[in-house]
Amino acid sequence: MLRLIYGNTNTYFLQGTCGSILIDTDYAGTMPAFYKELKKNNMxxxxxxxxxxxxxxxxxxxxxxxxxxxxxxxxxxxxxxxxxxxxxxxxxxxxxxxxx
Structure with a gap:
C-alpha cells in the first residue's frame, strides 16, 4: 500500500495482482495538489x-x-x-x- 497525502487528505493506493485501486478518504477540494502527488509518485x-x-x-x-x-x-x-x-x-x- 502507498499512502498519498495532499492537504489534510489521506489517499491510499492498493496494488493488486490483476489491478489496483485508489481510495480517497475525503472530498479532494485541492485537485492540483492531488495531481502533483500522483506525478511525484509516477502514477x-x-x-x-x-x-x-x-x-x-x-x-x-x-x-x-x-x-x-x-x-x-x-x-x-x-x-x-x-x-x-x-x-x-x-x-x-x-x-x-x-x-x-
Whole structure:
C-alpha cells in the first residue's frame, strides 16, 4: 500500500495482482495538489471494468501515441490498458473510442 497525502487528505493506493485501486478518504477540494502527488509518485489512473469499458481521464488518446514516440511512459500506459482488451475507452475531453 502507498499512502498519498495532499492537504489534510489521506489517499491510499492498493496494488493488486490483476489491478489496483485508489481510495480517497475525503472530498479532494485541492485537485492540483492531488495531481502533483500522483506525478511525484509516477502514477497514472485508469479504471477498467470487467465489461470492457475503460475510463482513462486526461490520458492522451491512443491515436496520438505516434506523436509522442519518445514518451515511453505514455506508451507503457497504453500497452497496459490495451492488454485488458477494452471494448470502449472513455476519455475526459474527446469522444469515446469503440473496439470491435
Amino acid at each position: 497514472t489512473i485508469a479504471v477498467i471494468l470487467d465489461n470492457g469499458e475503460c475510463f482513462v481521464g486526461d490520458l492522451e488518446p491512443i491515436e496520438y501515441l505516434r506523436a509522442y514516440e519518445k514518451n515511453q511512459d505514455l506508451e507503457k500506459d497504453w500497452k497496459m490498458i490495451m492488454s485488458y482488451n477494452p471494448k470502449v475507452i472513455h476519455y475526459a475531453h474527446v469522444n469515446e473510442k469503440y473496439f470491435l
